[in-house]
Amino acid sequence: PFKGGTLQANPFLGPLFLATNPAGVISLPFVMPGGAPAGTELWLQWAIQDAAAVQGVSISNALMGLTP
Numbered sequence: 001p002f003k004g005g006t007l008q009a010n011p012f013l014g015p016l017f018l019a020t021n022p023a024g025v026i027s028l029p030f031v032m033p034g035g036a037p038a039g040t041e042l043w044l045q046w047a048i049q050d051a052a053a054v055q056g057v058s059i060s061n062a063l064m065g066l067t068p
Helices: none
Strands: 041-044 047-049 057-059 063-066
Touching: none
Parallel strands: none
Antiparallel strands: 041 063, 047 057
16 A cells, blocks of 8 residues: 555665656656566556645556566
């Protein structure tokens, strides 16, 4: 549990502090590092400050990337 939601991803790399553009969009280009073993999972989830949300934070669904 986290701020009225469920935090799925384990933040082992620490948080990134980014801002949205005027349309509310965040762009974060990413390429999986070469040499990652097949079946490697990478989990991603956003928590963003939102004055209208429960406890002032909105949390995204968790997304999983899987290397082929």
